[in-house]
Amino acid sequence: MPTPRNTSKWTIIFVLGGPGAGKGTHCSRLAASYSIGHLSMGDILREEQEKPGSKWGELIRQNILEGVIGPPEMAVSLLEAAMTEQHEKEGVSVFLLDGFPRRIEHVELFESTIGPPAIVLFLDCPEDVMQDRLLKRAEMSRRVDDNIAIIRKRFKTFTQTTMPVIEHFRTQDKVVQMDATKVVDAVYRDIQVMMEEKLGNVLRIGQERDEQLD
Incomplete structure (x- = not known):
């Protein structure tokens, strides 16, 4: 098994929650506030799908329709x-991984090749609230995964495959659970307080790096 290469250099935060829990919204704000990286697994897959000649394109297209992100590799x-x-272009060493990992197999491969997370942020939100949010988003977007049939598939996938990931990290005392039903600003304040408490020094390094570049 390969040795994790960046455990000491990168701080990794897994951000998990059901579809519509607010992962992207809060990650974007955190990234802007603290000069840290925000990578959305869903966005990465959609971008890869559009690349001409991508070896993963057709597989990703089918996976999106099924509400899954595909093989761990x-x-x-x-x-x-x-x-x-x-990291190479911007000097980022703290990463918010939005919507990853979604399966235990992803955890095993990620930790063996990249490293373990410092924190697993779980945005907890009931399905009825998430469904309302997604249907409202669908009115403004053209995302193929924002129709009711696929939304329900995604809820089922989250419960069956991603909740076990959260429970896995709960046994390691790495999960920080947030009530994501509150208004956006209230949830964000809760997350900020937690981040400052747990990763204050690391976050300040990112801010100082940006100040030096200005």
């Missing part, structure tokens, strides 16, 4: 490439 390979690029 594909997910971890694409994610590692995106993290490395952001």
Whole structure:
């Protein structure tokens, strides 16, 4: 088994929650506030799908319709490439991984090739609230995964495959669970307090790096 290469250099935060829990919204705000990396597994897959000649394109297209992200080798390979690029171009060493890992197999491969997370942020939200949010988003977007049939498949996939990931990390005392039913600003404040408590020094390094570049 290969030795994790960046455990001491990169701080990794897995951000998990059902579809519509607010992962992307809060990750984007955190990334802007603290000058840290935000990588969305869903966005990475959609971008890869559109690349001419991508060996993963057709597989990703089918996986999106099924509400899954595909084999661990594909997910971890694409994610590692995106993290490395952001680190080399921007000097980022703290990463919010939005919507990853979604299966135990992803955890095993990611930790053996990249490293373990410092924190697993779980945005807890009931399905009825998430469904309402997604249907409202569907009115403004053209995402193929924002129709009711696929939304329900995604809920089922989350419960069956991603909740075991959260429970796995709960046994390691790495899960921080947030009530994601509150208004966006209230949830964000809760997350900020937690991040400052657990990763204050690491976050300040990122902010100082950006100040030096200005």
